[in-house]
Amino acid sequence: MKITVLGGGHGCYAAALEMAEKGHEVVLWRRDAEALNALAATGQLFVKDFQGERSVTVGFENSQINLQNNLEKAITHAQLIIIPLPATTHVNLAEQAAPYFQDGQVVYLPPGTFGSFVFAKAMKDVGNNAEVAFSETGTLPYLVRKHDVNHIVVSGYATRLPTGVFPSSLSEHAFKILTQAYPSVEPVEDGLSGALMNAGPIIHPPLIMMNAGPLEHFEAWDIHNEGTQPSIRRVTNQLDAERMRVREALGYPAPHFPLADHYNKEGEGDEWMYGRGAHGKLTDSGDWREDINLQEHRYMLEDTRLGLSLIVSVGRWAGVLTPVAEGLLNIASAVTGRDLYAEGRTLENLGLAHKSKQEMQAVLQQGV
Numbered sequence: 001m002k003i004t005v006l007g008g009g010h011g012c013y014a015a016a017l018e019m020a021e022k023g024h025e026v027v028l029w030r031r032d033a034e035a036l037n038a039l040a041a042t043g044q045l046f047v048k049d050f051q052g053e054r055s056v057t058v059g060f061e062n063s064q065i066n067l068q069n070n071l072e073k074a075i076t077h078a079q080l081i082i083i084p085l086p087a088t089t090h091v092n093l094a095e096q097a098a099p100y101f102q103d104g105q106v107v108y109l110p111p112g113t114f115g116s117f118v119f120a121k122a123m124k125d126v127g128n129n130a131e132v133a134f135s136e137t138g139t140l141p142y143l144v145r146k147h148d149v150n151h152i153v154v155s156g157y158a159t160r161l162p163t164g165v166f167p168s169s170l171s172e173h174a175f176k177i178l179t180q181a182y183p184s185v186e187p188v189e190d191g192l193s194g195a196l197m198n199a200g201p202i203i204h205p206p207l208i209m210m211n212a213g214p215l216e217h218f219e220a221w222d223i224h225n226e227g228t229q230p231s232i233r234r235v236t237n238q239l240d241a242e243r244m245r246v247r248e249a250l251g252y253p254a255p256h257f258p259l260a261d262h263y264n265k266e267g268e269g270d271e272w273m274y275g276r277g278a279h280g281k282l283t284d285s286g287d288w289r290e291d292i293n294l295q296e297h298r299y300m301l302e303d304t305r306l307g308l309s310l311i312v313s314v315g316r317w318a319g320v321l322t323p324v325a326e327g328l329l330n331i332a333s334a335v336t337g338r339d340l341y342a343e344g345r346t347l348e349n350l351g352l353a354h355k356s357k358q359e360m361q362a363v364l365q366q367g368v
Contacts, residue, residue, distance in 0.1 A: 001025070001180055004078035006071075006093065008035055011084030011110070013152050014142040017047050019082070019181060020056045020064040027066050028058070029074035035149075036067050042150040049154040058150070075100040080108065080177050084140055086302045087113040087345065094122035101132045106177040108163075111198045112136025113306050113345055116166035116191035117368070121350075124368045133174035137163040138197030138257060139273045141182060145287040153287060159275040161185045162257055164194025167367035190364040193252045196314070199273065201307025202243060202259050204299040205328045206235045208292060212335065215292050222289040233263065235324065242322040243311055249318040294335055304332045309344025317347050 001024050005016040008030035016028040030036055039045070044055040045065060056064040068074045075081060075097055085093070090109075101107070101123055109115045116134035123132065143156035161184045165171040168190035178185045188194055207223040210232045214221045221227060237260060244256040261272035268276065294300055308329045315322040333340045347353040355363065 001080060001177070002078050003027070003080045003082065003181060004029060004068075004074045006030075006074065006081060006083045006097075007085040007089070008032055009085060010144045010146050010152065011140045011142055013045060013146060014047070014144040014154055015082050015084050016065050017045055017056055017152070018142075022181070024181065026064065027068050027074050027077050029068045029071060031069065031071075033069050036069055038149050040067050044150060046151045047154060048151070049157075071096055072100045075105075076102060078105065080106050080181055082108045082110070082181070083115075084110050084142075086298045087111075087115055087306045088298060088302050090115040090118045091122075094119045095126075098122040098126045099128055101128060101130050103130045103132070104173070105130070106133045106135060106174045108178060108181075109134070109136040110140050110161070111138055111200060112191070112195055113198055113201075113302070114192060114195035114310055114350070116164070116194070117350060117352075118345075120166055121368045131170065133165050133167075133170035133177075134191065135163050135165045135174050135178060136191060136194040137161045137185070138194070139199050141184070143274065155287060156274045158182075158273050159184050160257075160271060160273050162188045162194065162197045162255075162273070164188045164191045164197075166191030166364065168365045169367070189252055192250070192314075192364055193247070195310065196243060196247050196250075196252070197257055198307055199257075199259055199262070200299075200303040201311060201325075202236060202240045203262075204303040205308055205332065206232050206239060208294060208297070208299045208304070209328055209331050209335070210235065212294060215294060220289045220291050222286075223292070225289070228263075239324045239328070242315065242320070242325050246311060246315045246318060246320050246322065249320045250314070300332060300336065304329065305338075305340040305343055306345040308332075309341050309346050312341065313344070313346035313348060313353070317353060 003019045003024045004027045005012050006029050020026045040059050045058045046055040058065045060067050116136045119134045141158040142154050144154045146152050163185045165174045211223050211227040240259045261269045308325050312322050312325050
């Protein structure tokens with residue numbers, strides 16, 4: 001299958017490498033020409049994971065991963081377009097990519113924060129009426145970090161990827177394509193259901209806000225290791241309960257993939273997105289001891305500003321109280337000196353807040 005991966009982040013390199021190892025015809029696009037040239041000069045992309053260390057070839061042609069900095073060529077190459085980028089990139093990238101999407105293509109946003117709607121609307125706004133399935137899931141398929149220009153370390157792979165499609169009328173076609181790349185994909189009802197599986201807005205806002213002192217004091221701090229303490233976990237559980245109540249109010253059935261299963265020890269509880277015992281694997285890797293700037297880091301600008309605001313706005317629309325989510329969002333606004341809800345990915349900002357439930361269902365099923 002012809003696959004394009006858009007972006008140059010940790011997950012983008014991991015996705016390109018995994019798809020190449022599976023034998024797909026892979027193109028990796030990124031806008032940073034200097035970084036792309038540096039990767040091409042190495043000739044190889046190395047990965048270290050539970051299977052050991054190995055590599056695939058990279059270059060501008062005749063490689064397992066063909067590098068590309070022309071967005072139109074990258075998109076028109078593919079049956080499946082994987083975009084493992086932060087949601088903060090979506091609006092700009094969607095506007096650039098919108099004219100190039102073609103009938104029958106599937107776009108995968110892992111995770112999406114309702115980016116499926118953002119991309120679909122951008123396409124309609126430029127007059128592109130192609131039938132494209134925009135899909136999204138609850139997490140990046142990889143616990144991964146880049147260690148230098150051509151080395152990545154993957155400490156875990158997703159074993160379950162609850163995925164929704166926008167518009168849901170294209171779900172059957174989308175899942176036929178998606179499961180060829182990610183057999184761990186599990187269909188859920190629609191794009192908004194997929195968006196409300198996103199784990200980032202549940203994990204990261206409590207961790208960064210309740211570890212603000214150590215984050216600003218120490219050169220580096222591991223919020224997932226020593227930063228994850230019982231009091232913070234209790235807040236996380238309450239926040240996740242709000243997410244699940246919002247899902248239930250919209251009529252989405254279980255499983256809701258409660259985040260508590262992520263923290264269970266191996267052999268305990270239901271299997272979460274990264275399998276059992278995933279949190280232990282993550283902390284054991286040591287790759288998440290980092291310098292987190294609370295003004296600039298994606299945990300604030302993506303998971304809090306965009307992710308929490310989406311949960312709060314959908315809760316308000318559905319008549320569900322979300323006091324923990326709203327409280328964390330208000331604290332984050334005070335920390336950053338910005339109104340993060342006003343800047344957020346809310347139903348108001350997406351132009352959907354005025355919709356009735358029946359009208360919203362029509363949008364989710366039929367598209368923009």
